Structure formats: structure tokens, C-alpha cells
Amino acid sequence: MAQQQVDAARRVPLNRDRVLRAAVALADQAGVDSVSMRNLAQELGVVPMALYKHVANKEELLDGMVDVVVGEIDPPVGGADWKPAVRQRILSARRALLRHPWASRVIESRPRPTLVVLDYLNSIAGMFRAGGFSVDLTHHVMHALGSRVWGFTQELFSASPPPADPEMEAAMFRELLSRYPHIAEIAMSAGHDEGSVVGHGCDDQSEFEFALDLLLDGFERLHRQGWTSRDRA
The missing domain is CATH 1.10.10.60 (Homeodomain-like)
Known part of the structure; x- marks a missing residue:
């Protein structure tokens, strides 16, 4: 059958x-x-x-594959304030890309965005504009979000598994503690998520949402202050 x-x-x-x-x-x-x-x-x-x-070719195939994944992102929430609307949309993008772990690498490799990709980015920018953000602030907001708009981030370094030998692992941590005490204390204090792509000992989803919320709170503060790029001078 x-x-x-x-x-x-x-x-x-x-x-x-x-x-x-x-x-x-x-x-x-x-x-x-x-x-x-x-x-x-x-x-x-x-x-x-x-x-x-x-x-037409492999490149067009990859573009189309990205479009399929982007098409899985939930549509914008109607009538919601900009902050929860942006958050919901980005976390939906994250879920879509987690279902397709290869997609983030392919998105980053594309030389030009497709129309489907531009539609998604335009919708995110439009949420900020609908929330009263100036064009100037929205421009900087989109840069600040970077790859996080797709639900993933480029971390400082790739995670690597510890040595299988317990004695070697203990020796490695002693060396880490001796030479890099601040890195060691962070590593040893973190919660464990063995499937993390952020780093060994980190909770991937919590780290992502922490950074996203931090950015959204900062954007909100700048918007309320009427910030413009001229304020940096």
C-alpha cells in the first residue's frame, strides 16, 4: 500500500x-x-x-525554498499594538525556521531578497510605522534587529561539546576558571539546554526572547523620547 x-x-x-x-x-x-x-x-x-x-537553476530553487519557509510564518495580528504584534510575528518566524534548521543559512546566503522576503520585511517595518515610529527610527530599528527579525542570531562562537573523558573535562574547566574567570562563572551559572544552538549550557529560546524583549523595550523608549538620528551627533 x-x-x-x-x-x-x-x-x-x-x-x-x-x-x-x-x-x-x-x-x-x-x-x-x-x-x-x-x-x-x-x-x-x-x-x-x-x-x-x-x-531555472539551483539558485532559483533555493530562493523558492526560502519563500516556502517564509510562507509558513503566521500573518500579522490584526488590531494589535506594534510591540506585541512585532513580537508575535518574529517568534512565529523563529518557529518556522526551527522546523527547517537549514533555512537560516540559506537566507543569509541569498544575494538578493525575493518578493516574498521583501513582503515579510515590509510588514515588520510597517508595524513600527503603524505604531507611530518615524521613518528615521524605523530605519535604525530594522538594522538593530538584523537577523533576529527571522528568529535567529549570529552568536559570538559556535557551541562545542565538552570532552567525553570526565578527567579531561575537569581539567578543561580548571584551565577555563584560571585563565578566564568571568567566562567560567557565566558558563557554570547558566541553565542547561542540550539542544541549544546559542551555546552549551544556555536556554536557546529564553536567550532569544530576552534579547528580543530588550530591543523592543529600547525601541519603545526611543519612540517615546522622539529620538532621531541627529541626537547621536
């Missing part, structure tokens, strides 16, 4: 949406580096040339 379902799915006529969603599923399953026209054609049960009727 399972094979019959696979065969039936493969007989469904190709279209751009089906090609892109199959590519996203392949990246989710095997990593984005596994996505090639040949591998994708094999997944769909077609010859590679059949794909070129729907995507």
Missing part, C-alpha cells in the same frame, strides 16, 4: 509549488547540501530536465 501511495504521488503532474515543497522536504530530511536537481528529480520520480520547466 505504501509503495502504491508513493507511485500515485509521483504520477501527480509537476508544478512549481510541488517542486519547491519536495526540495524543502529533502533539505529537512537530509540537509540542504543534499538538494540538487538530480536528487530532487529522483525524489519526484522524474528526469532532471523536467524540473527546469519550473525552476
Whole structure:
């Protein structure tokens, strides 16, 4: 029965949406580096040339995959104040990208944003403008958010697992404590989240929301003060 379902799915006529969603599923399953026209054609049960009727090349395929992921972000909350509306939208973006761990790297690699990406960024900027933010402040706000607008951040360093040998791990921490006491005290005081992408011993979601809320509170303060870029002079 399972094979019959696979065969039936493969007989469904190709279209751009089906090609892109199959590519996203392949990246989710095997990593984005596994996505090639040949591998994708094999997944769909077609010859590679059949794909070129729907995507011109690998770059267009990657752009389309990003669009599929961005399309999973919840729409803006109607009637909400700018602050909870922005927060909800960004945290929805985070959930979408966590479902597709490869997506953040692909988004960062794109030389130009697609129309779908621009629509999302425009909606975020529009929330600030609807909240009364000036164009000037909104410009700086979008820069300050950076990749956080997509629900991810570029951390100071990549997390690495501790040595498997307990004696080596203990020696490493003694060295850390001796040479870098402030880093050591932070590392040893943090809560543990083994699946964190922020850093070993950090709670990924809490760290992200802490920084996001800190920024939103700061934006609110500047807005109330009537801040402009001329105030930096």
C-alpha cells in the first residue's frame, strides 16, 4: 500500500509549488547540501530536465525554498499594538525556521531578497510605522534587529561539546576558571539546554526572547523620547 501511495504521488503532474515543497522536504530530511536537481528529480520520480520547466537553476530553487519557509510564518495580528504584534510575528518566524534548521543559512546566503522576503520585511517595518515610529527610527530599528527579525542570531562562537573523558573535562574547566574567570562563572551559572544552538549550557529560546524583549523595550523608549538620528551627533 505504501509503495502504491508513493507511485500515485509521483504520477501527480509537476508544478512549481510541488517542486519547491519536495526540495524543502529533502533539505529537512537530509540537509540542504543534499538538494540538487538530480536528487530532487529522483525524489519526484522524474528526469532532471523536467524540473527546469519550473525552476531555472539551483539558485532559483533555493530562493523558492526560502519563500516556502517564509510562507509558513503566521500573518500579522490584526488590531494589535506594534510591540506585541512585532513580537508575535518574529517568534512565529523563529518557529518556522526551527522546523527547517537549514533555512537560516540559506537566507543569509541569498544575494538578493525575493518578493516574498521583501513582503515579510515590509510588514515588520510597517508595524513600527503603524505604531507611530518615524521613518528615521524605523530605519535604525530594522538594522538593530538584523537577523533576529527571522528568529535567529549570529552568536559570538559556535557551541562545542565538552570532552567525553570526565578527567579531561575537569581539567578543561580548571584551565577555563584560571585563565578566564568571568567566562567560567557565566558558563557554570547558566541553565542547561542540550539542544541549544546559542551555546552549551544556555536556554536557546529564553536567550532569544530576552534579547528580543530588550530591543523592543529600547525601541519603545526611543519612540517615546522622539529620538532621531541627529541626537547621536
